[in-house]
Amino acid sequence: MLYYLSDILERQFHPPGFGVFRYITFRSALAAMTALLISFVIGPIVIRKLHKHQIGEQAKVEGPSSHLAKAGTPTMGGLIIIGSVAVPLLLWGDLLNLYVQLILLITIWLGLLGFLDDYLKVVRKKKKGLIARYKLIGQVGIGLIVGAVLYFSPQLHPFGSVTTVPFFKNLNFDYSYFYIPVVIVVITATSNAVNLTDGIDGLSVGAVGITALTLALMCYISGNIDFSRYLNIIYLRGTGELTVYCAALVGASLGFLWYNAYPAQVFMGDTGSLALGGAIAGISIMIKKELVLPILGGIFLAEELSVIAQVLYFKYTKRKYGEGRRIFKMAPLHHHFELAGVAEPKIVIRFYIVGILLAILSLTTFKVR
Numbered sequence: 001m002l003y004y005l006s007d008i009l010e011r012q013f014h015p016p017g018f019g020v021f022r023y024i025t026f027r028s029a030l031a032a033m034t035a036l037l038i039s040f041v042i043g044p045i046v047i048r049k050l051h052k053h054q055i056g057e058q059a060k061v062e063g064p065s066s067h068l069a070k071a072g073t074p075t076m077g078g079l080i081i082i083g084s085v086a087v088p089l090l091l092w093g094d095l096l097n098l099y100v101q102l103i104l105l106i107t108i109w110l111g112l113l114g115f116l117d118d119y120l121k122v123v124r125k126k127k128k129g130l131i132a133r134y135k136l137i138g139q140v141g142i143g144l145i146v147g148a149v150l151y152f153s154p155q156l157h158p159f160g161s162v163t164t165v166p167f168f169k170n171l172n173f174d175y176s177y178f179y180i181p182v183v184i185v186v187i188t189a190t191s192n193a194v195n196l197t198d199g200i201d202g203l204s205v206g207a208v209g210i211t212a213l214t215l216a217l218m219c220y221i222s223g224n225i226d227f228s229r230y231l232n233i234i235y236l237r238g239t240g241e242l243t244v245y246c247a248a249l250v251g252a253s254l255g256f257l258w259y260n261a262y263p264a265q266v267f268m269g270d271t272g273s274l275a276l277g278g279a280i281a282g283i284s285i286m287i288k289k290e291l292v293l294p295i296l297g298g299i300f301l302a303e304e305l306s307v308i309a310q311v312l313y314f315k316y317t318k319r320k321y322g323e324g325r326r327i328f329k330m331a332p333l334h335h336h337f338e339l340a341g342v343a344e345p346k347i348v349i350r351f352y353i354v355g356i357l358l359a360i361l362s363l364t365t366f367k368v369r
Contacts, residue, residue: 024220024240028247031088035248038084039255047259047266050074055122057267063199064330064338073264076118077256078272081205082111084252085279089245097241098153099286102146103279104245110191110278113138114270122269129270139191139278143184146282151179159234163288166295166365169232173291186290187281193300194277196307196332201264202257203334203348207299207355208276209253214296214359215283216246221366222287231366239287246283249276262345296362299355306333 006021020026050056056072085107093100113135121129151160161179165171175182198204221227223240256272259265268276277300284293294301310331318324329339337347 024223024243027092028216028220028243031092031244031248032251034088034091035084035251036255038087039080039252039258042083043080043255043259043266046077046080047074050076050266057122057269064335066338066344070264073267075122075267075269076115076271077260077266078111078114078118078268078270078275080259080266081252081256081268081272082107082275084255085245085248088248088251092248093244094241097238098149098155099238100241100245102149102286103242103282106142106146106187106278106282107275109142110139111271111275114195114272114274117270117274136188139188139274140184142278143187144180146187146285147180147183150183150286155238156236159236159288162234163291164234166289166292167368172234182290183285186285186293187278189304190281190284190293190297190300191274191277193297193304194280195270195273197300197303197334198268198273199332200334200338200344200348201262202260202345203351204273204276205253205256205260205268206348206352208280209250209257210352210355210359211280211296212246212249212253214362215280215287215289216243216250217363218289218292218366219243219246219283219287222289233366234288236287242283242286245279249279262348292362292365295358295365298358299351303332303334306336307331 051074055074055076057070057075086104089100089104095101113130117130117135120126150156153160161175162172163175165173194204194208197207219239219242221231222233222236223238223243225235225237228235256268260268280297281290281293284290284296289296306328309327313327314324328336330336334347334351338344
């Protein structure tokens, strides 16, 4: 809204300096600062409200015993993140931009889905929350909408179903009729992967912040005709506006980490993790970098694969030997390290380091081709 207001003021009254609001970099910086400020303002308010209404995490007997002490910690803190991302985007983003509309839809849709899951678990005391198939229907639904819009939108022609292949120059891949199913799979898998990563204080939101900062650079490059031509990647008109969203997400992640760092005052819950995972996937799809996502989101991928491997191996050994065996001490992967005796803050910092290295490797795919 302020983006349009500044544009109107500049056209009507020509005040000096107002032209700077046209620059994506300037608005992205404002979005990041606004998101951080909002987090600091509404964070304590939301935490107090959650405490007052006793909306706290339930003790998980399937997790490490050390986590039993965390029972009662307020959850649904994803409301802080979603608010801190959505408001700056509404203030500083171009709301007529198709990509901005889609990423806002993904965030709110999956945020509401996660909120419903959290509500059923902590308020209605349903142990498993939202039934898995209903959650899957919600994830598939938003994937179907986003995939259809991107595939059939005339303004995205001829790149609707095309994506870039990392590390290869002048090599693009056309999903053709499989594009929409691919979008559904990427959004569903990534939102679940971030959800699985949200198991120890500060891990998930910090990893999301690192990923968002990297995606901000990718969005800006993809939406800039000069940079995209220099790096020989597909120029996607309008994707530069996603930089504003990514910057807001970085600011919101830092703001939430203030309260979520060990020992956590609040957890994001499915409200935050599903929304953030879906947003990361959506941005990657829109800028044609979903094939880079396994590298950039390597932390999330490792967490998800550890769960899949653990479950499959347990079922296989139970069928073959009569008793289930495990690959890891506990899945997801961060719990394995916890049970191996590594302190929770040390796990988080080491995962951050790996995340930063993966972010650097992802950016090299723009040049090493």
